[in-house]
Amino acid sequence: MTNRKVVSFENIKVACKNCSLSTLCLPMGLSPEDVERLDTIIKRGRPYHRGDHLYRGNDKFHSLRVITSGSVKTYTPNEDGGEQVLGFHLPGELIGLDAIQDNHHNCSAVALETTAVCEVPFSQLESLSSLMPSLQHQMYRLLSREIGQETEMLTLLGKKSAEERLATFLLSFSERFKQRGFSPSDFFLSMSRHEIGNYLGLAVETVSRLFTRFQDEGLLQVERKHVQLLDLPRLYDIVQGTDSIKSNQSRV
Amino acid sequence: MTNRKVVSFENIKVACKNCSLSTLCLPMGLSPEDVERLDTIIKRGRPYHRGDHLYRGNDKFHSLRVITSGSVKTYTPNEDGGEQVLGFHLPGELIGLDAIQDNHHNCSAVALETTAVCEVPFSQLESLSSLMPSLQHQMYRLLSREIGQETEMLTLLGKKSAEERLATFLLSFSERFKQRGFSPSDFFLSMSRHEIGNYLGLAVETVSRLFTRFQDEGLLQVERKHVQLLDLPRLYDIVQGTDSIKSNQSRV
DNA sequence: TAAATGACTTGATCCTGATCAATATCATCT
DNA sequence: AGATGATATTGATCAGGATCAAGTCATTTA
DSSP states (O other): OGGGGGGOGGGGOOOGGGOTTTTTSTTTTOOHHHHHHHHTTOEEOOOBOTTOEEEOTTSBOOEEEEEEESOEEEEEEOTTSOEEEEEEEOTTOEEOGGGTTTTBOSSEEEESSSBEEEEEEHHHHHHHHHHOHHHHHHHHHHHHHHHHHHHHHHHHHHHOOHHHHHHHHHHHHHHHHHHTTSOSSEEEOOSOHHHHHHHHTOOHHHHHHHHHHHHHTTSEEEETTEEEESOHHHHHHHHHTSOOSHHHHHHO | OGGGGGGOHHHHOOOGGGOTTTTTSTTTTOOHHHHHHHHTTOEEOOOBOTTOEEEOTTOBOOEEEEEEESOEEEEEEOTTSOEEEEEEEOTTOEEOGGGTTTTBOSSEEEESSSBEEEEEEHHHHHHHHHHOHHHHHHHHHHHHHHHHHHHHHHHHHHHOOHHHHHHHHHHHHHHHHHHTTSOSSEEEOOSOHHHHHHHHTOOHHHHHHHHHHHHHTTSEEEETTEEEESOHHHHHHHHHTSOOSHHHHHHO
16 A cells, blocks of 8 residues: 555646657647746646546537547437447647637547546636737647547548548558557557447448458558557558459459 | 729728627637737738639648638648648638647638638747637637537538438538528528538538428528528427338338 | 456348439530 | 529439348356
């Protein structure tokens, strides 16, 4: 019990200026003094465990959240008890932006593994951004980027084949892991096949079959949640729609 | 030639404070003095004709635009020459928000009919919003609303049947026309069947067949672009997924 | 260590909506 | 008014991926 203090959450608090994620996060592009000011409003609480909710649809909105470690799934519960997965979020990513519009959450966010976050009380952020044009600018950029990302997702769901969807999904993680200093070709996915399928508008079975097919084609090696991408160029070809593994399939 | 002046575009300029759309638009929630200040940066140019581009993907971004009359389609040209329609925009709606992130347009916007817009130079808007907290707040809200709307579209494309998609589409227009003081049940769609299908992730033929089926079921009356919604409650049922016209189809 | 539970995989079949093909209708433009 | 090309409708067929149904594997619980 005495060693509790050593790992107490107070001790793991980190300031933005010392945070490795600051180049991906709100402080991006801010002067050191501005980062200090931003830091004063940020709250760092205890980690969430797998399955814990950061917030739920209909909760009153008070803070944006930045993932600092772990990963988070956002989703909207839909009428008939099911859910639509809206995104998977990695360290450095800001969530809750959709709640600004009417001051309450429209979707839910749940930790997929042990996850730490910074909370950014929005009313304070708003006041601060009035005083700090660079912060205001960064907020506009982040909101706009979110819109752009959702737009890409619309294109994916509107037009792309199952194969293109999964390849896009895998490469998105590849790139995001790489940005964060991890291997772009060897990583663990923290979500289930079911969640992947839901996110991509595919049935679980289709996702499972695609993993198998991609593996048979030598594009990747998969062992449950552990994925190793073996042929990134080919995966990029698939995303573009300029390549398909089907031809090879039928040749065999 | 002499009567040119009478209808010259100079004469149709309108200030925000006199504009019927101000409750839907940027000035929403601003004090009269703030609206005046906002008005000073807004440019009102000559109308676009059907097929004219307001901007194209890759254009440098300088202004947000508010539709004041007519309608606009936004789309991303994709690799293989095709396009993905991202949205249809009616008077009062703000477009170009996705371009803030990196100062250039990622999608194109084209007039579907004779269309007038207000241009809002973004750098000026940004400066002004630093000075006017209520304007900043409104910007955050509008950006967040856009995110929320795209989220709804993700759910539509990820899970809904063709029938649910078209019903959702029609009711979206119904509500938006109603907000603008037009009939919610009798309107003209300015886009082609092809564009509707593209937007909803459906083939043209499917859209055409659905219109026919909806008409046969007495849900609506359609004559090319002229649509009359005859049974709004039933259409809402279809959107919820709690109703389907298929049962009736097979009964006949 | 066994049983139970949940996640994943694999196979067989079905169905929605895509694609292909043939008109039909509309909007321009001389 | 008639010719032309775009747009829309309708029909027939096809296929991608969903659904249904077992079965396998992994992890937790007892």
